[in-house]
Amino acid sequence: MLNKLKMVWKNIRRLSGDDAYEQYLQHYLQHQAEHVVLENAEPPLSREAFFKEWQDKKWKGIKRCC
Amino acid sequence: MAVLGAAAISAIALNRGESISALWFIAAAACVYAIAYRFYAAWIAATVLTIDETRATPAERLNNGRDFIPTNKWVVFGHHFAAIAGPGPLVGPTLAAQFGYLPGTLWILIGAVLGGAVQDMVTLFFSTRRNARSLGQMARDEIGPIGGAAALIGTFLIMIILIAVLGLVVVNAMKHSPWATSTVAATIPIAMIVGFYMRVFRPGRVLEATLLGVILLLLAVVGGGWIDHSESLRGLFDHEGLTLAWVIIAYGFAAAVMPVWLLLAPRDYLSTFVKLGTVTLLAVAIIILQPHIHMPAVTQFVDGTGPIFGGKLFPFVFISIACGAISGFHALIASGTTPKLLTSERDIRMIGYGAMLLEGFVAIMAMIAATVLEPGVFFAINSPAGVVGKEAVDAIAKINSWGFAVTVEQMNQLAKDMGESSLFARTGGAPSLAVGMASIFGHAFGKGMLALWYHFAIMFEAIFILTTLDAGTRVGRFMLQDMLGNIWPKIGKTSWMPSVVFTSGLVVAGWGYFLYIGVIDPNGGVNILWPLFGIANQMLAAIALCVATGILVKSGKLKYAWITGLPLTWLVIVTSTAAWQKIFSEDVRVGFFAAANDLSAKLAAGMLPPEKAAVAPHLIFNQQLDAYLTMFFVAVLWVVILDMLRVTLRYLAGKPLLPLTETAYVAVKI
Secondary structure: OHHHHHHHHHHHHHHHOOOHHHHHHHHHHHOHHHHHHOOOOOOOOOHHHHHHHHHHHHOOOOOOOO | OHHHHHHHHHHHHHOOOOOEEOHHHHHHHHHHHHHHHHHHHHHHHHHHOOOOOOEOOHHHHOOOOOOOOOEOHHHHHHHHHHHHOOOHHHHHHHHHHHHOHHHHHHHHHHHHHHHHHHHHHHHHHHHHOOOOOOHHHHHHHHHOHHHHHHHHHHHHHHHHHHHHHHHHHHHHHHOOOHHHHHHHHHHHHHHHHHHHHHHHHOOOOHHHHHHHHHHHHHHHHHHHHHHHHOHHHHHHHOOOHHHHHHHHHHHHHHHHHOOOOOOHHHHHHHHHHHHHHHHHHHHHHHHHHOOEEOOOOOOHHHHOOOOOOOOOHHHHHHHHOOOOOOOOOHHHHHOOOHHHHEOOHHHHHHHHHHHHHHHHHHHHHHHHHHHOOOHHHHHHHHOOHHHHOOOHHHHHHHHHHOOOOOOHHHHHHHHHHOOOOOOOOOOOOHHHHHHHHHHHHHHHHOHHHHHHHHHHHHHHHHHHHHHHHHHHHHHHHHHHHHHHHOOOHHHHOOOOHHHHHHHHHHHHHHHHHHHHHHHHOOOOOHHHHHHHHHHHHHHHHHHHHHHHHHHHHHOOOHHHOHHHHHHHHHHHHHHHHHHHHHHHOOOOOOOHHHHHHHHHHHHHOOOOOHHHHHHHHHHHHHHHHHHHHHHHHHHHHHHHHHHHHHHHHHHHOOOOOOOOOOOOOOEOOO
């Protein structure tokens, strides 16, 4: 039961974008090796900077319908 | 399941002369949709599209942790549904209820199963196989440059008409209603507070901020009632429709120029949560309460004399209910946005087909909320003053003469219960939907708070209408910058402020014009704008279906091309007939030119009262403009169809075609 509730909460967070930064960090860490090879080993964005970029990008195209 | 579905539909279809329970509608929709999903959608996925679970999706191959992210299918479903379901499926069925409950309900059931859901799923599939390309890009790559340009221009024009008509719906809900106006006004600072919270105060904490916002919104509904009761404050929010229209136009411009994080993004969170919550609540209330439908199955207005909009049952019921049955706009979400999140092709059926069926459910609930009202009350709220007369007594007499019982006292009492001064001629569908929802909620959760429920429903509609208005203006601006950028590159820079102001101004002027005309038109404006929007939206759906049919043919699946060809043919018949009638009909309530000529003749003969004569030249010009616009829509539609047929014929003749742009197979790794 508790696990199920945790799953629901996880999905609500995912759905709303509440955990977008954590996802980004995870992705960054997983691909860190590649970054080093490519010689553009930038540090990961801060939460604030990431959220800014994420939000601005989200509203570039058609995101809402009639 | 099939037996229950058949029983529910026959109960709806065969019941005459007595009221039937709304539960039959829910049962019919649930059964029809479940069967279609289980068999038709599964067959399309497996046999026609040949979905391949072992093939990696763009989200997996291009995963960048930002926009391309493999995502849990329920989460993608939530994103997709929140994006496609706007105010359209609520407004359309409400307006179409003037024909009775049966025609609209059948079209929502059949149209979604055979048309809308197929369009969404097929578009989602083709875009997924093409690195999440947009509909316009796919049209250009697969059919040719004409199709691509048509999709672009079509989208832009729909946006303009859509925003105008939605603005009009909000204006009609707010005019001379201090409660509604103050509540809707409060949503703006609330959104800004939420915006600051998640941008500056606690960056990225979306859920905390949304929770705060939802609580503030509920307080705003209560606070609006307080303002309404305060003699000194209510005057500040008691305005004519025209004043409110100007305010909305100014607001639309400000919102398009402002940074997204301040207003648009936070309000979108609020509207999504409020929308999902309210729709769920409405479904629960309908199931608990099982309200009875009072509207007849079919009214006399199928002959084209309906007060809400003129025109016969065919084709206009299929035009007025676009969203909920088939909506071309969905193809823009299903291509470009959603495919970037798909983990597996296996999820395409659930997300593409399933989300559209859920939107069909929303449309059915809107139909229920409209038809649980006494028909007399429904027509009193939705008939414009130009049709039934300005005075309450005249309006009631006219509605009684149609055979629908309603009295002035009844309407006054209803207005009082809902905390409004008057509910007459509140066209656009939002107020009657709010009355319907308030009476359903009132019965289910206690009767004492009708006025609160009514204004909650108005706030709920207004908040995502305003989101569509902001988002639409912004998208229109980007498209315009993109188009004008071809002529003068500097204007194509989306961050160059003079260009932002100039193009936003153009877009706002475009929809602002139609909104202005809609407000000064004594016939209410909705009767002109909604069919125009329907024609435009169905045209976009036809373009999407043309692209899909073309790709099916080119992929060697000619024998299955009917799955998109069938709804396409129907849409072409419907839109072309509707457009023909809007242009050439002699009936002044249908034909644009007929209305313009009629008004010019009356103006020349001095038959108009002075206040009407003053606006008549604007109305005449507008009717003519609308006629040309309709011609343009049909022309675009036929150009794309002929282009698609050209591709098909070349394929049959074995002549060379643009190559398929499907990406190469990569095996799933995750």
